[in-house]
Amino acid sequence: MEMSPEPVGETVPEPSVRPTSDETAVPLPVPLPAPMPGEPPVGLRVARVPVSGMYVALTFDDGPSPATTPQALEILRRNGAHGTFFVTGANASRHQALLARMAAEGHEIGVHSWTHAQLTRCSAAKVDHEIADTAEVICRATGQAPKLMRPPYGATNAALNKRMMADYGLRTILWDVDTLDWRHPGVQRVIDTAVGKARPGSIILVHDIHASTIAALEGIVQGLQARGFKLVTVSQLIALSRSGAEPPATSPAALPAAEPAAPEQLLPPAESSGAASIGAPPAVAAPTGVGEAELTGAAEGGAGIRGEQKAD
Numbered sequence: 292m293e294m295s296p297e298p299v300g301e302t303v304p305e306p307s308v309r310p311t312s313d314e315t316a317v318p319l320p321v322p323l324p325a326p327m328p329g330e331p332p333v334g335l336r337v338a339r340v341p342v343s344g345m346y347v348a349l350t351f352d353d354g355p356s357p358a359t360t361p362q363a364l365e366i367l368r369r370n371g372a373h374g375t376f377f378v379t380g381a382n383a384s385r386h387q388a389l390l391a392r393m394a395a396e397g398h399e400i401g402v403h404s405w406t407h408a409q410l411t412r413c414s415a416a417k418v419d420h421e422i423a424d425t426a427e428v429i430c431r432a433t434g435q436a437p438k439l440m441r442p443p444y445g446a447t448n449a450a451l452n453k454r455m456m457a458d459y460g461l462r463t464i465l466w467d468v469d470t471l472d473w474r475h476p477g478v479q480r481v482i483d484t485a486v487g488k489a490r491p492g493s494i495i496l497v498h499d500i501h502a503s504t505i506a507a508l509e510g511i512v513q514g515l516q517a518r519g520f521k522l523v524t525v526s527q528l529i530a531l532s533r534s535g536a537e538p539p540a541t542s543p544a545a546l547p548a549a550e551p552a553a554p555e556q557l558l559p560p561a562e563s564s565g566a567a568s569i570g571a572p573p574a575v576a577a578p579t580g581v582g583e584a585e586l587t588g589a590a591e592g593g594a595g596i597r598g599e600q601k602a603d
Contacts (some may be wrong), residue, residue, distance in 0.1 A: 335452040336463040340492040348525045350375045351499040355389040363499045372522035377441040380405030380425030394433035399524035401439035466496040472504045483506040486514035516521035
């Protein structure tokens, strides 16, 4: 269903970094995902997944950054953990080797728009550029079509969630644990928030473009593991909610299909990390509580979810 432009607010400028004409001409390794036939109009957004075991998903927004993302990948590798990276097209198009490394090491990659635009204020054509062009870069870099997207600022609504699935085969993923790392509250506070607030099935939000977050990352991973949690990808977490079984061994080809989620966060001030600057976030409604009902689409009509400003 086409979305007409909303008259509220200013549209985000077109990306300053786009694939060159040569890049655009390169055929995709695999086609972008087709809409799932007969997909029910529920369960299109996920914030937390009801699972019976001690599993959580650690998610990273706004990268990749050549200065900080490799450090995040190394910390995950040496601790036997996996994550889900929601990348912007502007950064991903410039650092495709990092996307290839993520996929090769068993992490999941999702769409986070091209320019970090607030999609609920964009025209249908703008939304198409923000989502389809970013998905194309991911596909070209990894040979895998993305299955997930996270709306910048967590700003979404029922119509947008349905369009993401119908037009792009993407489920909307939000979060239930927000570390607010983009505010730079201090390494220990970020660790304490991520570890202390996690519950089975939690989706934890951090950003791999901030040096302060990287400084906290090992403490987050090891703290969660000390509590007995296993860190899996979002798609694996969703698969566990269906089967209750142990997740399959993580590999680029083994990632299960993703499903619904809930709200997201706002932009943090950009650091000199090598990633494209995101800028200040627009005003978005503060997040409300997110519960297990998200998985079934009970909260499907929600709008923007964050009361912060972050480069999410």
